[in-house]
Amino acid sequence: MKNFKKASMFVFIMIMIFSLMGCEDIIDTNLDSNTGDILEIHFIDVGQADSIFIKKGQEAMLIDAGNNKDGKTVVEYIKNQNVSKLNYVIGTHPHADHIGGLDDVIDNLDIDKLIMPNAISNTKTFEDVLDSIDKKGLKITKPKVGDRYTLNGAEFIVLAPNGESYESLNDYSVVVKLIDGETSFLFTGDAEALSEKEMLKSNRNLLKSDVLKVGHHGSVTSTSQEFLDAVDPYIAVISSETGNSYGHPHKEIIERLTEKNIDICRTDLQGTIIIKSNGKSLEFNHKEIVLNNNSPVNKPDVVISNVDKIEEIVTIKNNSKDEINLEGWKLLSVTGNQEYIFPKYVLKGGEVVTVTSGNKEGDLDWGSTNIWNNTKSDPAVLYDEAGKEIFRFND
Ligand SMILES: [Zn+2]
Structure with a gap:
């Protein structure tokens, strides 16, 4: 992206305004788009789990589907967005809080491409997903670092897993960076410090993103300082549940994000979080944020x-x-x-x-x-x- 420096400044201005609004009270409006359809990212509140629905015009994708009990909620949520076909579904890794609801999604929606890592789990949850895949005659596409896919003019790149085998299932997490014009989003699943290290080695210059879906629900096993410095996001989104038994998000991670002045959005405190992009600016609230150097930045000091x-x-x-x-x-x-x-x-x-x-x-x-x-x-x-x-x- 040759205009990235400029984009960063735009986004910086946006963040200055955004921080006045907080990350709450997100309501639907129409962000004007000069560059095609609006990209919408919905971090669905599925408790202690992940499910991210992404839509741009007529094309849509899903990253993870929450726990078993969340499957119906996720399917309903997607249908309520007037979407019956998903161009891509990514099951980041075989843990139940990511693929639990995936069988419902596969059973109830059309899917073009299903991306899952080369990792298995001998749980009933995982078997249910495989059964649904079989029944539907779907093929699993293995993620390959560097693979690029398009979503109605936006594009996502696979950044992990970089290795073949890991001790922790979390490190098999499929990590993708989604780029829409001058805005970018990094979705990390539950990738831990080991996978982060590999990404720093293989694709450090691709990591910089405006929005980071914080790895592993804000656990200290992820979001290492070096990784966070390379991603250097303006906004961090954490998907977790109030009072969860893991203590996620861990206070060390909140401190690490706060120290860098990163705005934190949390599904446990704020419910479903929706971020929209028109390729130049992001919107979190009812007010459109115009990103140019002449923006009237009317902000309290x-x-x-x-x-x-x-x-x-x-x-x-x-x-x-x-x-x-x-x-x-x-x-x-x-x-x-x-x-x-x-x-x-x-x-x-x-x-x-x-x-x-x-x-x-x-x-x-x-x-x-x-x-x-x-x-x-x-x-x-x-x-x-x-x-x-x-x-x-x-x-
Ligand atoms: Zn998880």
Whole structure:
């Protein structure tokens, strides 16, 4: 992509705007497209599992289908998008939280090409998938690194698996990078650090992507620092379930993403996440984001860039170049109606400050009580000293 540098700047501007909107409240509208059909990526909320539906005009694909119990939900979801044929289906690897619902998808939808790695599992779930494949007379296409497939003008490239055999089934995960014009998405399945290392070796220069589907539900076994640095995404999407027994996403990964100022979208907190691309810009919300250097970037200077409700850490960022004195500003936990009034604190341009509760370590201390509701929605709202709402972080 020879215009990639320019594209990166465009996307950067988009992200500045996006971070004001958060990744929530995604509603359907029409992003104007000059370059053909809109590409839609739906990270379907299937709990502790993955299922990603991708559509561009009349063509569509699916990456994983959730657990066994999610099969019908996924099929319904796809049918509700007026799609009855999938040009591609990728079963990233034979674990139940990825291929569990695949038999339902195969039984109920037309499929042109089914891509699955050369890995087997002796579970009933896997056998059910093979039965459905047989019944339908489908052929499995093995992924080959470097293979390219088109989706109505967009294109995806296979980046993993690079090896023949692995100890962990996760490392067999089919990893693809989807490119639509100047926008790009990396889907990693459950690929772990070993597979990431192989991708860094074989295709480092292809890894850079605007959106990263974080590997293995945000587990520390994936998203190694070197890999994350190479992908260098603006947005990270994590598919997991609240209260899952694995503790996904792991706090180390959230920290790793936060440190790089990557916006985090989570199905466990936000439900199904939809991202749209017109080949130049991405849309997460009702407002179209125009990506050019003349964009009127009407953004507040100070934003809540993250609320880690489990760790009780709120991160506030000053996006302007100037220092801002937060004295008298207020941070509100909406559900518990608890408020924190800022003492004199000068936040320098481009810097962040953390407000922590429950005796957690941070820059500003909100006391020993836990503030954030971990089971229900609990938006965070920031007000300036005059009581004007500056930023709302929905969850
Ligand atoms: Zn998984």
